[in-house]
Amino acid sequence: MVRVNIIVEGQTEEAFVKEVLTQYLSERQVYPRARRVTTQSKGGYRGGMTTYGKAQKDIENWLKQDASAYCTTMFDLYDLPSDFPGYEAGRRLQDPYARVAHLEAEFAKDIDHRRFIPFFLLHEFEALLLSDPSKLDEVLAILQGASRLIGVLIAEAIGIDGIRKQCPHFNEWITKLEHLTPSS
């Protein structure tokens, strides 16, 4: 049995991991738990990380405190704090896939731990929901102020397989997680 701590930015991503991703991955004997990097102390409901330092500290703590689990992230590329490793060089890359590959490589280098798997969402959680074009109106409603938790319901309706078919980078991440072996 493989356990993974998924460091997330907020409550919507936490709900996505708990309500949607857990069932999918546990069928493959991988058991994820969402761990929030920010609570409500700053930035209110729009939250999100403000500095790399907070994320880095949490990841290092999880790797140390929970030594038999892997650690990964689910961070939005959109509005990523500018002090993330490789940020400047990443900005100069036009192709988003190249940018995300660069940032993940620099992130992995900075954390430097075999149980750490970096992952950035292209470009934020709601983008995954566009894998089903019939949901466009609902996604627009969310972007205009409707509750983000509706997004979790949409993700559940589309299903992880449906999202994987349309989002290659997300698919790569899930593939990595599916193939993790017990970390002993």
Add this chain to the structure above:
Amino acid sequence: MNWTLGRAAALLIGERLRKYVALSGGANALLHYGQKVTKAIRVHLSFEEKVYRIEFAPTDDERLIITEESLYDHFGGSFKGVVGSMESRAPQALKEKPHYFFLDSFVPAIQSWKVYHFQDMSSSAPVKKTGDVHDNEFLLRPNPLSEDTIRLEWKEKGSDYRFGPHQISDGTLRFMALATLLLQPNLPSTVLIDEPELGLHPAALSVLGGLVRSAATRTQVILTTQSVTFLNEFEPEDVITVDREDGASVFRRHSTDDLAAWLEDYSLAEIWEKNIIGGRP
């Protein structure tokens, strides 16, 4: 805050002010420090250039009568109530002239105000009992054994077992009521909610914040809160703090600009706790 003004306004336009005054303990109970200190209640509501005014005074036998009622705009006065009446003349005036200037939006808007009470989760609370299936605006599935009645039931994901309203925690039941309210397709012109945080898990408060913000794109939502967690769901522009100064309640608005320096290091709730915006005991 018990929504005295909101409830009274709705009752006034709904022609039940007399009953409200009686049930509140008479005129003396509604006047600030009683009628020896307060001779009249004067209400002045402005809607841009339109103004509604009403004044109440107590009688010797514990009733409140209207000593002035008028609605006017800068084109001149247009509606006056009856001095000495115990109910507003607005609904009657509207019945006589259905397209009466501004009354035709003012009266229905206030009549649609609904004050929801979700505090009562005791075993005798209405939410836990059987209700008349017709006493609402929803499309519901009535009790198959008794088609005119309905009772709340719920199921857990993955099970067909039907739980009753007594088989759930008060906070969760309260959340169900709040979510149902805020997700209605047709919302009243104003929704007033008093201390929604009672019994709710902080995660639920975060969900509720989202539901309130959604509903606020379709109607006006006015809430009170004493919760740090819930306050953080909102922006300075959404908040009015109330302080008691020289015996009066003073209401103040706030802005992100004014608080910019503080917001760099502190959440809105911390700013409240640090007594930067008032609203302290």
